[in-house]
Amino acid sequence: MAYVLSAPDNNAYMLAEGASYPACPTCGLATDREWINPGFKPGDVRLDASYTYDGYLIVSERFRSATQNRGAQFIELPAAPGFYSLVSDDEVPLDAEKRETVFEQPCERCGRFFVVAGATPAFLKLAEPLPDRLFRTDIKFGTGNEQAPLTVVGPGLAAQLRETNLVAGSTSCR
Secondary structure (H helix, E strand, C coil): CCEEECCCCCCCCCCCCCCCCCCCCCCEEECCHHHHCCCCCCCCCCCCEEEECEEEEEEEEHHHHHCCCCCCEEECCCCCCCCCHHHHHHHHEEEEEHHEEEEEEEEECCCCCCEEEEECCCCCCCCCCCCCEEEEEEEEEEEEEHHHEEEEEEEHHHHHHHHCCCCCCCEEEC
């Protein structure tokens, strides 16, 4: 059992037009999801957890404090003190065949797909419940540079996050 970490959009892009981020020269997909736009500011700073339109999970200091040492890096946002981009250290495999995930427009150079659809409900390849850590799916979903993995957590961490009122909600994975 696992839970998908859900949070609202924060009305901003990390990979904003004109930003010089590392990308595949053929398809243009970003190659380093740990890259941070030095001028990025979340569109809504009242949120403890939110997603950019291009799939970066942005968290507050409160969220970081509640989840430290739970399997993630918290990359500081230079233009937004007290906010971080959360990058999970570990991957969990998603059953793309069972979920009937669609992969379209492959890039011959980097091997990724420009379109990946079919994230939810998430079917994870799990034999037992996830440990109480932060994980990312091995597949990124979305179109173009809006692709991002799902962030999933174990049942105990999901309960802790609900109790702290840091996250708007979470949904069960199968």
